[in-house]
Amino acid sequence: MATETENGLVRMGKGKPLAITVVGAGILGLWQALTLARAGHSVRLVEKSASPFTESASRYAGAMLAPGCESEHAPEIRTLGAQGLALWRATYPHLVNAGSLVVAAPRDAAEAARFARDTHPPETLDARGLAALEPDLGGRFARAFYFPDEAHMTTPDALTFLLDAVRMAGATVELGAAWTSPSTSDVVVDCRGMAAASALPMLRGVRGERLLIQSAEIRLTRPVRLLHPHHPLYVVPWDDGRYLVGATVIESEDTGAITVRSALELLGAAYALHPAFGEAEILETGAGIRPAFPDNLPHAEVREGGRRIFVNGAYRHGFLLAPVLAEAVACWLTNQTPHALLVPPEPMAHQPHSV
Numbered sequence: 293m294a295t296e297t298e299n300g301l302v303r304m305g306k307g308k309p310l311a312i313t314v315v316g317a318g319i320l321g322l323w324q325a326l327t328l329a330r331a332g333h334s335v336r337l338v339e340k341s342a343s344p345f346t347e348s349a350s351r352y353a354g355a356m357l358a359p360g361c362e363s364e365h366a367p368e369i370r371t372l373g374a375q376g377l378a379l380w381r382a383t384y385p386h387l388v389n390a391g392s393l394v395v396a397a398p399r400d401a402a403e404a405a406r407f408a409r410d411t412h413p414p415e416t417l418d419a420r421g422l423a424a425l426e427p428d429l430g431g432r433f434a435r436a437f438y439f440p441d442e443a444h445m446t447t448p449d450a451l452t453f454l455l456d457a458v459r460m461a462g463a464t465v466e467l468g469a470a471w472t473s474p475s476t477s478d479v480v481v482d483c484r485g486m487a488a489a490s491a492l493p494m495l496r497g498v499r500g501e502r503l504l505i506q507s508a509e510i511r512l513t514r515p516v517r518l519l520h521p522h523h524p525l526y527v528v529p530w531d532d533g534r535y536l537v538g539a540t541v542i543e544s545e546d547t548g549a550i551t552v553r554s555a556l557e558l559l560g561a562a563y564a565l566h567p568a569f570g571e572a573e574i575l576e577t578g579a580g581i582r583p584a585f586p587d588n589l590p591h592a593e594v595r596e597g598g599r600r601i602f603v604n605g606a607y608r609h610g611f612l613l614a615p616v617l618a619e620a621v622a623c624w625l626t627n628q629t630p631h632a633l634l635v636p637p638e639p640m641a642h643q644p645h646s647v
């Protein structure tokens with residue numbers, strides 16, 4: 293099935309698919325499996341949890357696709373994230389394309405100025421403009437930054453959709469199957485998240501805590517971020533009056549339950565956004581560990597002459613960048629195309645990358 297180039301790298305033969313095992317059904321593994329199956333490869337997706345998503349970082353995500361807002365963490369996110377958004381829009385019909393709003397309390401004006409400098413918001417709204425978009429925030433903030441081209445989704449619905457799409461694309465899905473090397477596949481795409489840390493010494497975990505609450509008192513239609521120098525917050529609307537309230541960013545791999553301090557900070561910030569959140573019911577709490585590399589950007593690292601590709605380090609941007617990483621791997625396997633997020637095997641590491 294596989295052919296080898298003159299420098300010994302695995303690639304797709306003329307019209308011949310590769311046998312690919314994708315390990316891990318988090319957001320990175322799901323997009324890899326879907327993209328590679330749709331590209332004509334024979335794909336097997338292996339997930340160690342019998343019930344999918346229960347052990348993944350992905351199930352805790354806010355699942356915002358926010359390349360503009362998130363460019364405050366790394367400027368590259370703007371361009372790469374725009375590619376991710378386009379791929380989601382072509383794939384997921386339930387994406388909510390309502391943009392994002394960013395507000396700040398008057399005492400945090402300096403933080404708002406810093407955010408605007410770092411992200412260049414496309415639109416700044418006055419109080420009336422904000423009320424027109426989100427009537428329940430009317431009169432609460434003098435101005436807001438608006439990123440109209442951003443999107444969000446309901447996390448469990450999106451993960452379930454992708455798993456179904458992987459099956460429909462012809463891939464085999466094995467749940468409750470912990471993968472161990474070696475493999476008989478031509479290529480293993482390793483998307484184990486933090487479980488791959490022993491093979492990726494630079495990988496670290498960044499803890500993110502979040503809550504799911506429900507309120508009949510307030511209606512928001514798009515994610516709203518409340519800036520704060522120490523406790524920034526976002527609220528992501530799901531259906532049925534549910535809101536995902538997140539998220540802490542703590543340099544820790546502790547997988548324990550949310551702490552009282554973090555719950556107080558997050559709920560206090562939600563209450564500051566709108567006091568009606570004080571009457572909301574707390575439906576669920578949880579903490580996920582974001583896998584991250586030192587540059588806080590994800591990488592697809594090609595090893596063993598292309599027989600093993602580690603896709604990891606998505607940090608705060610796993611949903612946003614998963615489709616971009618999947619395209620990068622698919623193009624690499626077809627004709628060794630370089631990509632900004634792809635680390636080729638050692639002998640080729642000098643080759644230039646392009647976004």
Ligand SMILES: Cc1cc2nc3c(=O)[nH]c(=O)nc-3n(C[C@H](O)[C@H](O)[C@H](O)COP(=O)(O)OP(=O)(O)OC[C@H]3O[C@@H](n4cnc5c(N)ncnc54)[C@H](O)[C@@H]3O)c2cc1C
Nearest residue numbers: 316318320340349350354355356471485500580610611612
């Ligand atoms: C609170 C929070 C909010 C976030 N919000 C956003 C957001 O708004 N937008 C965004 O883009 N990103 C967001 N993120 C980041 C995003 O969730 C992560 O980057 C992403 O989930 C990482 O996905 P992954 O597939 O690498 O890892 P995981 O989701 O952890 O998946 C790894 C999978 O591999 C499986 N596995 C491990 N070992 C094996 C084995 N041996 N065999 C088989 N399977 C195995 C695991 O069971 C797991 O299912 C957020 C993260 C957190 C924690």
